[in-house]
Amino acid sequence: MALSLLDFLFNLSHLCKMKEGQIQQQDMICALATASGVGAIAVIRLSGKGSIALVNSVFKGADLEQAASHTVHFGTLRNGDSLIDEVLVSVFRTPRSFTKEDAIEIGCHGSDYIVRQILKLLIQQGARIARPGEFTQRAFLNGQFDLVQAEAVADLIAADSEASHKTALNQLRGGFSKKLGGLRTELIHFASMIELELDFGEEDVEFAERDDLRRLINSLLGTINPLIDSFDFGNAIKEGFPVAIIGSPNVGKSTLLNALLNEEKAIVTSIAGTTRDVIEDTMVLGGLKFRFIDTAGIRDTTDEVETIGIGRSKQAMEKADIVIFLYDSPETYQDLQPLSDALEPGKKRIWVKNKVDNLTVRQTASEPRENHLTPQPPLLTGEGEVDPTTFTEGNQQEESPYPPRTGGRGEVIRGEVMHGAVQLSISAKTQLGLENLKFTLIGMVKSQAASDTVVSNSRHYEHLLKTKAALEEVIMGLDTGITGDFLAQDIRLSLHHLGEITGTIVTDDLLDNIFSKFCIGK
C-alpha cells in the first residue's frame, strides 16, 4: 500500500526543514548592514542569543540588559580602556525583531576603520561574521515570512525602477503566496481524505468527493495559469523590456539608440554597414526599465562579418518584446515588409519614419508645402494609454508608399494602431518626436500589465510549471478513474511543488542557494 500522508511528511522531514515551529535563537552573527565605504553613518547588525548582553559588556551608557525592546540608547563603545566611537544602539528583543531573535543595531560614524574596529570587537566577544543573507534566512526559518517574501527582500534591494519596486513590494506583502497557501491547505485536506480511503483497504469507500476535488484542482489551475503567463512580463520588469531597433543600413538606428539612451553608445557614421553586432543598454522610462537593442542594418551582402551581424539582428527581433521598424525612405520602408511578415503576428511593432528634419529643411517659404510636419505633444487618452499622434501633415502630393493613415489636410494624424503596430515620425538626430516614441513604448508595456501579481522569479516559475503538470495528472487520473493510491501520489507531488514555492517544504541546499545570492548584512 502507498505511504500515508503522515509517513510521507515524516520521511520528508529527514531531508527537509519545516518552517513552522518555535523561534530558534541561534549563535550570534554580525555584519555591516549599510554599504561599505565612507559615509555619515554606518549601521552594524548583531543577531542571536546573547546579543544584548554582548553589546552591553562593551557599551558605556544605559544598561542595555534592562532596556525595553525598540529603544535607542546613546553611549560609547570601548575596547577595554580605548574608546572606539560614540554610537546609537537600538535594542530589539525576541520575537519582535527582523530575525525574531534578540538583535542589536549599532549606528556609528561611517568610517571603514571604525566599522572594522567594532566588528573586530564583536567577534572577540563571541559573535561571528554573518553569511550572505543569513539575517533574512533566520527571519524565514523563524516564520517571519515565507520564502517568496524572503526572496522579495533581495528583489526590493535590487529594484531599479518603479515597476520592479512595485512587484517586489507586492511579493513582500504576501502577493500570490497567500493565495497559493490557501489552496494548498484545501488540497492537503483532500489528500488526507484519500489517504483515509486507502486505510480502509479492500472496502469500497470514498471519503473524498471526486467532483469537489476536480473543482479544487481547476481553481488551483485558474490561479496558477495566469501566474505562469505573467512570467515573461515579470522577468522583463526586472531585466528590462527588450526593444529591438531594426532597419536597413544607414536609416539611423544607432542614432536613435544614442538618442534614447542619452549617450553616445553606438558609433554613427554615414557609411552603410557601420554597426556589425548588437549593441544594447537599459534606460528607465516612465518607471519601466527598457533594454534598447541597436542592430546591424539588414541587407543582402556577401561580407562574412556583416552576414553574422544580420543573423543576430534577426534573432534580436524575434526575442524582443517590441520591434521598432525604422525607415527613412519608401525603399527602406519596403525592405522592412518581408521582415515584418515573417515575424509572429502577436509581436508588438512600431513603424518609425526617421529623418523628418530633412523634410522640413527642404522647404522654403516660396515652395508649395509638400510634407509639412509639425510636432505635437503626445495626447494621453487615459491612464497609461497613449495616443501616439506626432505630427500634423499638409498636402501630400505623391501617392504615399507607406501604409494608409487616417486624417486629412492639416488634421492631426493619429499614430495608427493596426494589428498591434503603431506608426510614428521622428528625427533621431534632432530628437524631434522622440518624446512621443517614448510615450508610445511606455503605453505599449503598461497595457500588458493585467494585474499587480506577477511572477518575476525563475525559481517560482519553474515550480509553478511543475505544479501545473502534476495537477493536470490529477485531472487526467480523475478522468480515467484511476485508483486512490495513484491519485494520492499525484496530489502529493503537486503539494510538494507548491510547498517548495512558498518554502513550506525546503531543503537545506535550496535555502543555501537562495540566500547565498543576498548581500552580507541582509
Ligand SMILES: Nc1nc2c(ncn2[C@@H]2O[C@H](COP(=O)(O)OP(=O)(O)OP(=O)(O)O)[C@@H](O)[C@H]2O)c(=O)[nH]1
Ligand atoms: N538628417 C538626419 N540624419 C540622420 C538622422 N538620423 C541619422 N542620421 C544620419 O544617418 C547616417 C546613418 O546613421 P546611423 O545611426 O549610423 O545609421 P544606422 O541605421 O545605425 O546604420 P548602420 O549601422 O550602417 O546599419 C548618419 O550620417 C546620421 O547622422 C536624422 O534624424 N536626420
Ligand SMILES: [Mg+2]
Ligand atoms: Mg548603426
